[in-house]
Amino acid sequence: YALDQGGDGKMKKKIKGILSGLLVITLLLVGCGNQEEMQTPEEYIDENLMEISLSDSWTEGTLGNIEDYQVFLSGEAHGIEEDYEAEKRLIEYLHTYEGVRYLICELSVSEGIILEKYIQTGEEELLTGFMDSIRGTQGCNQGHYQFLQWLCQYNLSLPEEERLHMFGLDVEFQQDMTIKALQMLDTKTKPENLPDGALKKAVQAVRDGSSQWYELLQTAAKEEPEETEAYYGENWKWAEQILKNQETTLRFVKEGGDAESQLRDDNMAENFWFVYDQFPEEKFFGQFGSYHTYLEYTASAYGVEQGHQPFGYLLDQEDPSLEGKVCSILLYHVSDTIEWGEVNRHIEGLKDIKLENRTMLLSLNEKGSPFVKEEIWQEEEQELPVCDYIQKIIFLPRMTKSPVYGE
Structure with a gap:
């Protein structure tokens, strides 16, 4: 009987082993069946490239796969209609859906x-007042003015x-x-009632528009921190952030004021985290100069230094x-031969993409996309998939320079 039991035990073990093996094979086969089939770039583009309108609101689903994102960045050429x-x-769509x-925004904290x-x-x-202040810059154009008017009207609706x-x-480009x-952050009506000291001098300098405002407000924040914070109340965090931003601005000017400097991207990221910390559960959208929105360093026509970390990279x-x-x-911009x-x-x-002079959108991160893992962004320094850099492309066939504001 004992020998029979042993034989039965061995047989049971064999059967268990066979069943386990079959289970593993079955799971592997099921897994293979569920694996996403990768398309070629041509197949993927043919299936996912879609025409869009710039004059009409977009329908739900236009931007494709975006459900896991909290920050959306679009990369522009400045001053283009x-x-x-x-x-x-994009604002309409992202707000609605x-x-x-x-x-x-690619504007100062103060602006x-x-x-x-x-x-x-x-x-x-x-x-x-803002438009008059930025005269002589790329942003001082009719398109920018009309966009901000549209934004205000949309918001108030x-x-x-x-x-x-x-x-x-x-x-802080515009002092x-x-x-x-x-x-605007100073809501007190009678600063003359303040006791003589650093804070009173700083408040008066700001009210007078004195060029010494920075040194005097910085001194007040150091010498009379409690009084300064109490004076501005809830607005102090913003006044303090302007102070920090002004300090970076002075460094930026001292270093030559290069529009594509790492200092600017670093500073925009620091200011973003200041905002994000106040609204960590919210979603954000911003349109910046194209280079700032890449999620990895890329050699480009913008002339940035090797290893430059764009704003998008710093957030991601x-x-x-x-x-x-x-x-x-x-x-x-398809018509810009350099950018193309x-x-x-x-x-x-x-x-080999065929756009036929139409405004088109290609979402690069949909099911079966070769751009997520296989198609490499051609870069000498590193080999990473295209979607490590960007996730969507809007192809614009025309590139109309907006006329100067007020002319």
Whole structure:
């Protein structure tokens, strides 16, 4: 009987082994059956390239796979009419279908404060004052002015609890706007009632528009920190952020003021985290100069130094809270031969794309996409998939320079 039991035991073990083996094979076969079939670039583009309108609102699903993202960045060429129209459609779409309510901008912290008040109130003098301040820059054009008017009208048409909010992240380019923002943050009516000291001097300097405002407010913050914070109340965090931003601005100017400097991207990222820490559960959208929106360093016509870390990279990879949650949308100007050659050099799969002079959108991160893992962004320094850099491309057949504001 004992021998029989042993035989039965061995037989049971054999059967168990066979069944286990069959189970493993079955699971492997099922797994293979569920594996996503990878398409060729030609097949994928043929299936996913779609025509879009810049004049009409987009329907749900137009941007494709975006559900896991918290920050959306679109990369523009400054001062181009079609880019302003694309920005309108993106804001509408992301607000309507993704609940994006926080706009981040390639403007100074101070300009953001002023324009935030404009889009909440519709006070036209705030907008015209801003446009007058930026005369001589790429942003001083009719398209920018009309875009901001549209943004204000769109915002005021929304229920108050659904309205958009606006934040500037860049250095303090326009000092008159810096002083204007600080004056707006000072809500007290009688600063002359302050006791003599550093704070009173600083407040008066800001109110007078004195060029010494920075040194005096910095001194007040150091020598009378409690009184200074109490004076500004809830607005102090913004006044303090302007102070920090001004310090970076002075460094930026001292280093030569290169538009594509690493200092600017670093500073925009720091200012973004200041905003993000106040609204960590919210979603954000911003349109910046194209290079700032890449999620990896790339050699480009912008002339950045090797290893330059764009703003998009700093958000996506420098902090785990946003890792993999930043979506980069490239506005790609087909008629710009330099840009066309530049992007085609990096994305080999686009070389045979047929656009037929239409505004088109290609979502690169859909099911079966070869751009997620297989198609490499052609770069000498590193080999990474295209979707490590950008996730969407909007092809713009025309590139219309917007006329100068007020002319």
